Amino acid sequence: xxxxxxxxxxxxxxIGFVAVERRVRISCDDSALCDFLSRNFExxxxxxxxEEADLAYVIEGDPASSTFVLSTPRRPALNTSDPGKLLFSLxxxxxxxxxxxxxxxxxxxxxxLERNGLAYLLVGESGSGKSTTAWGLLRxxxxxxxxxxxxxxxxxxxxxxYPHAISFKRPPPVGYELPHKGVADFGxxxxxxxxxxxxxxSSGPCPLGAVLFVRYSADLTxxxxxxxxxxxxxxRLYLSTLNALSHPSNGLDAVMRIVRAVPxxxxxxxxxxxxxxxxxxxxxx
Amino acid sequence: MSIHIDRSLIVRxxxxxxxxxxxxxxxxxxxxxxxxxxxRYLQDGKDPAEIARQMATxxxxxxxxxxxxxxxxxxxxxxxxxxxx
Numbered sequence: 001x002x003x004x005x006x007x008x009x010x011x012x013x014x015i016g017f018v019a020v021e022r023r024v025r026i027s028c029d030d031s032a033l034c035d036f037l038s039r040n041f042e043x044x045x046x047x048x049x050x051e052e053a054d055l056a057y058v059i060e061g062d063p064a065s066s067t068f069v070l071s072t073p074r075r076p077a078l079n080t081s082d083p084g085k086l087l088f089s090l091x092x093x094x095x096x097x098x099x100x101x102x103x104x105x106x107x108x109x110x111x112x113l114e115r116n117g118l119a120y121l122l123v124g125e126s127g128s129g130k131s132t133t134a135w136g137l138l139r140x141x142x143x144x145x146x147x148x149x150x151x152x153x154x155x156x157x158x159x160x161x162y163p164h165a166i167s168f169k170r171p172p173p174v175g176y177e178l179p180h181k182g183v184a185d186f187g188x189x190x191x192x193x194x195x196x197x198x199x200x201x202s203s204g205p206c207p208l209g210a211v212l213f214v215r216y217s218a219d220l221t222x223x224x225x226x227x228x229x230x231x232x233x234x235x236r237l238y239l240s241t242l243n244a245l246s247h248p249s250n251g252l253d254a255v256m257r258i259v260r261a262v263p264x265x266x267x268x269x270x271x272x273x274x275x276x277x278x279x280x281x282x283x284x285x
Numbered sequence: 286m287s288i289h290i291d292r293s294l295i296v297r298x299x300x301x302x303x304x305x306x307x308x309x310x311x312x313x314x315x316x317x318x319x320x321x322x323x324x325r326y327l328q329d330g331k332d333p334a335e336i337a338r339q340m341a342t343x344x345x346x347x348x349x350x351x352x353x354x355x356x357x358x359x360x361x362x363x364x365x366x367x368x369x370x
Contacts, residue, residue, distance in 0.1 A: 231302025235315040238306070249295050252306045252313075256299055 016053070017044035020151050020160050022101050024094065025053035030061045033068065036083055037090070039184070043144070043163030043194035043201050055097050057090060073097065084186035091164065095149055099243040105151040105160070106254045107242040110211075112145035112159050113137045114202040118209025118285065119159035121150055122267075123240045128214045129269050132172050133276060138199035139176060140277040145202045152208065154247075154254050157261055161204035165191040173273050208258065209285040211237060212267040223276040225283070226266040230256075233264035305365070314365055323358050333359055 012031035015038045017024050024041075028034040037059075058071040062079070068086055070078040072093040080086050099107050111122040111134040120142070122130045131147045138144055146162040153160070168190045172178060182196040194201050213228065213236050228236070237255050238244065244251025263285050269276045290296060293309040303321040305314045316324055322343075326336040337352035344351070 229302055229315075230300035231304050231315040231317075231321075234297075234299055234304050235313045238313050249297075250306060250308050252295050252297055252304070256297060256304075259299065 014049060015041060016047050016049040017041050018047050019044055019055075019094070019162065020098050020102050020105065022054040022098060023047050023051065025049060025056045026059065026090070027057070028059040030059070030068070033059065033061075033083060033086075036184070037087060039182075039193040039195075040087060040091075040165045040191065043161075043165075054101060055094065057093065059086070059090075084184075084189075087191075095162075095242075098151070099246070102151060103243065103246040104154075105243075106154055106247065106251065106258075108150045108152060108237070109148060109240045109242055110150040111147045112150040112161070113142040114145055114204070114206050115142045115209075115281075117206055119145060119150075119202075119204075119206045120209055120280065120283070121159070121211045122214050123211060123237060124214035127169055129216045130214055131166055131168050132170075132176075132273065133214060133267075133269060133280075135166060135168070135172050135197075136176050136273040136277040137280060138197055140281050142281075143200035143202040144194060144197060145204055145206075149242075152258065153205065154257060156205075157208045157258065158205035159208050161202055163194055163201050165193045166197065167191050173271060176273055208262050210262050210283060211258070211264040212280065213237075213265070214267050214269060217268040217270060220268055220270050223270050223272065223279050224266075224268040225279055226268065228264045228266050230259050230264075233259045237264070320358055320362070323355060324362065327359070327362070 013028055013034050015026040015034060026037060028037060056073065060069050062069055067079050067081045070086055070089055074097065075093055078086070078089045108121065108123065111130040112119050113134055122133055124130050134147050144163055145159060147166045149162040151160040151162065152158070178190065178192055179196045182193055184191045211233065234256055237259060238252060241251050241255060247254045267280070293307060295306040295308060297304050301318055301321060303316040303324050323336055326339065333352060333355045337348055337355045340355065341348040341351040
């Protein structure tokens with residue numbers, strides 16, 4: 001388990017890091033923007049840029065229009081003056097390219113936390129509270145793997161880390177406030193780099209321990225962990241797969257392999273984040 | 286009666302529940318244990334009356350009530366994913 005390390009900017013205009021065992025290079029001719037982007041990826045391991053990158057992205061400023069142009073290997077160039085939009089598009093391209101580069105892995109839209117060497121996946125629709133629950137768990141002894149992307153090796157059932165900045169759609173509740181400094185506020189989302197989380201970042205990959213389907217229940221007074229049938233878990237986990245078509249039987253057998261191997265629960269969360277985290281902490285898969 | 290499984294469907298069973306992935310619509314369906322049992326009977330070539338007889342015995346209910354439920358379930362399955370032949 002490693003702690004947050006230095007930003008991955010290795011020069012004022014280049015960022016190099018390793019994501020899911022692939023070397024990523026981001027070249028950016030604006031040092032301020034490069035510094036801003038590097039904070040998003042500071043949880044990843046660095047590489048020294050001496051070898052050829054597996055995935056390369058170029059961002060160039062256009063002084064005439066005061067915009068940036070993002071060039072990616074497979075998509076049309078994006079032209080924007082909004083750093084938040086640029087980061088969103090860069091990450092969208094990166095995660096799509098990683099799925100192509102590591103088509104042997106099953107990519108899930110899920111947060112992942114580590115405790116005692118095991119990974120716990122938080123699966124849920126966008127806005128279901130994955131990031132908030134993940135943020136809470138980091139205050140309860142869990143280490144950070146990812147807040148939304150969990151690639152899984154189907155042979156070993158190990159979960160790779162994707163420790164980019166944690167993205168929040170709303171501020172966490174009282175007692176779990178975000179730090180005063182370091183949060184990038186994009187209006188619709190806030191991003192907290194891993195140096196701001198005051199918790200361990202998992203060095204991963206680590207074996208999958210359990211899958212939790214997260215749902216916020218406003219009418220409950222206490223959070224609850226409910227058992228889920230294997231069929232229901234299969235259907236729900238399948239909906240969170242990002243690269244199902246890369247796998248035989250459209251990924252259905254891959255998902256069933258996961259469901260057969262680890263316990264799956266429905267996690268009903270409430271406004272009481274502390275109780276929710278303590279409930280998850282009581283799990284012994 | 287048998288259930289024709291279209292090539293666009295991928296059908297699996299896990300812990301006595303049938304899961305059906307429709308690759309054409311990209312929808313996934315999970316049948317509960319009762320619906321899964323009816324699915325299996327249909328796969329075996331049983332008709333609704335035979336299934337209802339079996340289920341009336343299994344669940345200790347009147348055969349007429351079971352038949353109504355089976356017919357309803359068969360209609361749902363047909364609408365969902367399968368084309369009876």
